[in-house]
Amino acid sequence: xxxLWMQVxxxxxxxxxxxxxxxxxxxxxxxxxxxxxxxxxxxGDPAAPALPDPWSVQVQRCEQAVHRARxxxxxxxxxxxxxxxxxxxxxxxxxxxxxxxxxxxxxxxxRGGRAGDTAVLDRVVRQLDDxxxxxxxxxxxxxxxxxxxxxDRDLDRLHERVLVLREQFPLLRPMSSLVSPAPSPAAxxxxxxxA
Numbered sequence: 001x002x003x004l005w006m007q008v009x010x011x012x013x014x015x016x017x018x019x020x021x022x023x024x025x026x027x028x029x030x031x032x033x034x035x036x037x038x039x040x041x042x043x044g045d046p047a048a049p050a051l052p053d054p055w056s057v058q059v060q061r062c063e064q065a066v067h068r069a070r071x072x073x074x075x076x077x078x079x080x081x082x083x084x085x086x087x088x089x090x091x092x093x094x095x096x097x098x099x100x101x102x103x104x105x106x107x108x109x110x111r112g113g114r115a116g117d118t119a120v121l122d123r124v125v126r127q128l129d130d131x132x133x134x135x136x137x138x139x140x141x142x143x144x145x146x147x148x149x150x151x152d153r154d155l156d157r158l159h160e161r162v163l164v165l166r167e168q169f170p171l172l173r174p175m176s177s178l179v180s181p182a183p184s185p186a187a188x189x190x191x192x193x194x195a
Contacts, residue, residue: 055103055110058128062099065135066092069142081149084162085142091169092138098172099131105178123178134171141165 069089076082106124109117145161148154 053107055107055128058132059096059099059103061132062096062135065132065139066096069139072143072146076146076149078149078153078155081155081158084159085145088138088142088162088165091166092135092171095131095135095169095171098175099128099135101175102128102131102172105175120178127173127178131172134168138165138168138171 066089069085069092073082073085073089076085102124106121106128109121109124141161142165145158145165148161149158
């Protein structure tokens with residue numbers, strides 16, 4: 001009977017060793033490949049971070065200008081001054097959909113790539129660049145007005161500044177100016193620096 005137990009123990013230990021080896025082989029085959037420390041973006045890799053859309057960046061710059069102006073105006077304690085400057089911020093905010101539409105038009109022309117669209121695309125780029133500059137300039141004027149109001153609570157001077165700021169609108173040219181290269185009679189006025 002001793003030889004029989006010896007054969008059983010040998011078979012059992014061989015089975016355990018084989019099962020262990022099979023488990024190790026299966027685990028190594030199903031284990032994920034090691035990831036390098038800094039793989040960097042691979043060419044054509046869909047998971048790689050995309051470059052920011054230049055059209056969206058320009059619109060975001062306009063939106064940020066409106067946001068900065070709104071935050072500065074909301075910090076004013078004088079209800080009359082806050083109300084007067086909020087009218088300017090609301091006008092800026094009302095022109096954001098036009099900036100978004102302009103960016104969408106530019107994005108569409110940029111993707112289309114038709115030969116006749118390049119002149120229109122150039123005008124769209126210039127107009128969107130101009131819009132970013134104008135939004136920033138109006139925001140700068142609003143911030144200056146808030147700072148001046150804190151330094152000197154002259155509400156009459158503030159209301160004069162608001163009137164000059166309101167004359168700066170519209171900030172964007174009409175979309176019809178993109179189709180024809182001739183200047184539109186409704187083109188926005190040049191920004192007037194406030195003294």
